Amino acid sequence: MNKPNKPFEKKTNGLKRERASSDALFFGKRSFSGPFSGRELAGYAVDRLLLAVILGSVCLFVLYPLLCIAFRSFNGKDGTFTLANYGETWAQYGTSLWNSIFVGVLSAFFCTIFSVSAALVVSTRRGWMKLLCMGILLVTMVSPPFVASLAYIQLYGRRGWITHGLLGLSWNPYNKWGVILMQSVSFVPMNALFLNGILAKIDGDSIKAARDLGASPASILRDIVLPQMKPGILVCLLLSFIRSLADYGTPVIIGGRFSTIASDIYYQLTGYANLEKASVLNMFLLLPSIGAFFLYRRLLRQSDALVQSSRGKQEQLQLRLGKCGLLGGLIGLASGLFFVMMILQYACIFSTGFIKVSKTGNRFTLQYLRQLLKTDLNTMGRSVLYALIVSLVGTLFAMIFSYYMERRKVPLRQGFDCLVTLPYMLPGTCFGIGYILAFNHPPLKLTGTALIVLANMLFKQLPTCTKICSATLKQVPLAQERAVHDLGGGQMAVLRDVILPGLRPAFLSCFSYNFSSSMTTAGAILFLIDPARKLAVFKLFDAVYTGDYAVASLIATLIILIVLAVEALVYWITGKAAKPRVS
Amino acid sequence: MSKRVLSALLAAAMLLSMAACNKEEKAPETENQTPAENTTTEKPAESEGKEEKPEISGTMKAIATSENYVTLFDKFTAETGVKVELLSMSSGDVLSKLRAEGGTPSADLWFGGGIDAFMSAKEDDLLEPVTFEAASEIDPQFRDPDGCWYSKGLTIVGFLLNDKLMEELNLEQPATWEDLTDPSYQGEIIMSNPAISGTNYAAVNSLLQAKGEEAGWEFFNALNENIAYYAKRGSDPKNKVIADEFAIGITYLDDTITALKEDYDVTIVYPEDGIPWIPDGVACFKNAENVEAAKYFIEWLFSNDENLQLLAEIDQKTSIKLIKPSLEGVELDYSPDILMELDLSKFGSMRESILAQFETLMGDKAVNE
């Protein structure tokens, strides 16, 4: 099993050499053709300028705020440099770090089991079951903050509809197992869709060949399907681990006395207003996250190599899970559990807004809906506007960024790639505080503007988008780029005529991700929001905070519906735009 | 063809975003224009007849504990022409945000929240002193001597009981704080983390003051055994009790809690051995963009009884009568004698040490779990 790894590395090295020589070729050629024309010079200038803007904004909006946090962590009482914060915080929150890692590992483990199972069910089923499961994944991709945890309490709490109402249990749901369970299921939709993409690329003929050679469905699953998913599975494990580390909402609402670093950060900020300790805790969190990131990059490369090597036709995965023995049974069970939990959870969220609790029993009501409609819905409009801006600009930014990272020899390429990923690993509240620290003084006074909110959303979501774009860009043949150069086009022509059109498939994914994240992100912008520019998610936060669960559920429902509608619209538009090319 | 659609889309996106940014960024600038220019144009007709008033204009950004105050701010807008943008945030978040902003606050007025946070903010020099004539009518213990904060009411603390659960678990009604340490209540009491909830901080601070440090901490250690967990939001104890999750919640008491009786089987207990309380603050941020409007708002609020009546109505509590005894039209619905004797100045000074000690208390159990 070790052997195959080596060739991958060889191959990527080979690719790098190719890339290098292509640049050399290009520059060599140009010098032959004599002095530059004005147009060439302009193209060159635009290219450099674009690169400078891209890298500059990454430095400004990612590196600088993070440095501000790092700086703050060494800040003594009277503004002097000190290491005392570290010692103090470690003594106080050392156990939280282990808690974080414990929860992270278990959440990642269970989440991956759920994700693999769900992905296998979606890719092997046909007909209405497939549609239903896919639909559930798409809806649950949109996950407004907090309400999922509230639904958990409502369903599985001490007086939960399921645990108490149905099973007659009265148990304490406020502990680490609740956190692990909720994190495990809430990270699944994205992972499952990612794995589904990998499964779709498995060569259908290799499955047929295995059957042909006498392999039972169980053997096919074990020997052919799962091994080909392996790099993807590991990516899931790592991403879930990182997300679990950064997630503060779940432990805050259902952790009870159990706390993780992320929830301690939230505490330090909202309870003690101790920025120094919060900064130190962030530094603690960065260590395991960065470690996980470098592992992730290695694994992703392997995954790409596996996928790229398969040249077969990509078709529906022909495998009957029901006949896969014990393993198939477990997969069926896990996915069944997941889908049922999701249906219950979202049904609970949707219905809470329409149920009036009273002494005489619960009844249907439109009272809360009317109450919500009476308050200003401008926030919803503003949310949509901001989300659209972030989605479009952020997607374009990610496309161009990934082009420079993947195809051009940019100095410190690895460093920038890692840098851009950092916001993904920190709790949103921390990235928000970083922004306030960084941008509260002239000449960089951005606090209180829309720009700071937009930039924060954009750069918080950039890591995922650049990953999507980079993966897609790998499918765009280098030859197309060379052809443009060959025919006399410059870098701008490459970007316009090869890279951006080639990234079209990534557009929809990035846009959807950006849009739904922008509509639902709360942590990052909690501290950045300006009274004049409230967002819908803030109203949601407020409703949760004051205990207006019905209103919170309604806002969450509204957000989910809007996100789905906008995504469907964009899907339709891009589908229309893509059609002429196909026919 | 398709290529063109894509690039057009992207171009549109760029333009849109730039336009939006410009618009949003410019907005504050126009608001900052000299007051003289704006008051005339923005002042609604109805307020023209009003007498002396400082020249205020533009938009006032307020951070409040709830969006319910919008009617009060609407009244302010109607009378002064100053638009109000309201954002609700807990006082801990406000303090963090203020500290991170390093003296360049993105709001003007701070409306509501435990007085301890206001005291901390004053210590960090983040509040702007405000003085006005009617301030003399406010009970001195409910205003900062320098005018950095004023109190807009009192939050009082008591118990909310879930009758169904009490019966089911065969529990007796607790009448005093001391009762809560009875082992029969184990795992059935919920309170909020005092670091986050001003109400619960008030309970801790008040009881420590009343019982003395040593006896006080002994009490909280015993209480800790019965507390299921410390919720991270101030409204949680109330929410969890009405959701039948816990039998007893330590919560703020006001008319909204009383109103719960209509829909839920709950009992409100005013502890016999004293009711902790905490003033609710209002203040103006130092270096705020529209500091004049915020200052005037505080003056406007306390100078006119009508405004305070409206406030009492929104807050669903009558404690404003204690703040401004001369106030007409609001009658206190409980006797002030039931409130504990407190030295308010200790709310700020003891905060850090109390919370630090409380954290080890809360943490102990986490390890045992």
Add this chain to the structure above:
Amino acid sequence: MYLELQHLSKNFEGKTVVKDLSLSLAEGELLCILGSSGCGKTTTLNMIGGFLRPSSGKILLDGQDITAMPPERRPVTTVFQSYGLFPHMTVLQNVMYGLKFQKMKRTQAREKAMHYLELVNLSEYANAGIYEISGGQQQRVALARALVVEPRLCLLDEPFCNLDAALRVKMREGLKEIQRKLNMTMVFVTHDQEEALNLADKIAIMEQGVLTQYDSPMNIYRRPANDFVREFLNLDELVWSDEGALLKVIKK
């Protein structure tokens, strides 16, 4: 006869893709199913391989009715057009994979797999990854993998269509040699008339789901059933030796 197809038909959503196809093949013979794309040749192959159930008709192999037998139990293997190699395994692991289900010991299986890799001239690549070797080599791995389990019948679905012309000629000579050596019965699907005429003992020409002619290459050359066959095979361009072997194709 060794392989018998009796009145095979296949409908997809009301469309008849293969219509009443019958033919028989002796052991050790190589049958080419020839036709343009969409004529139903791959569907026929999939029915023989067990990946599709015929709508009606029967398939007999060595006297046994295998029509309803699933591919994993059918003693038939396939070399797929895109090879269907397992990308996460080495060349040797790919070839050994099928032996696992014959309950063969690992050492023995390894030996046997190496023997078949020698047969296709790939023993030195045994430990290479699939993506390290060329397309022609991948094709031979797929062939070795299909043959190592000693199937009673081996099916090949346009196995050479991804290869360049020169390599194709070399590969088909190699295939013929191995087929003779093992006396393996094979069914080969192609749209390349030259390939068919060169390799096949029997040729089945299909047109729109119907078997137009089924005979030896020489007989088809001598007596094409209709104009379609004549034109499809470009019979006028072929030069034959007296023994019935194709000598060359004259491009006009």
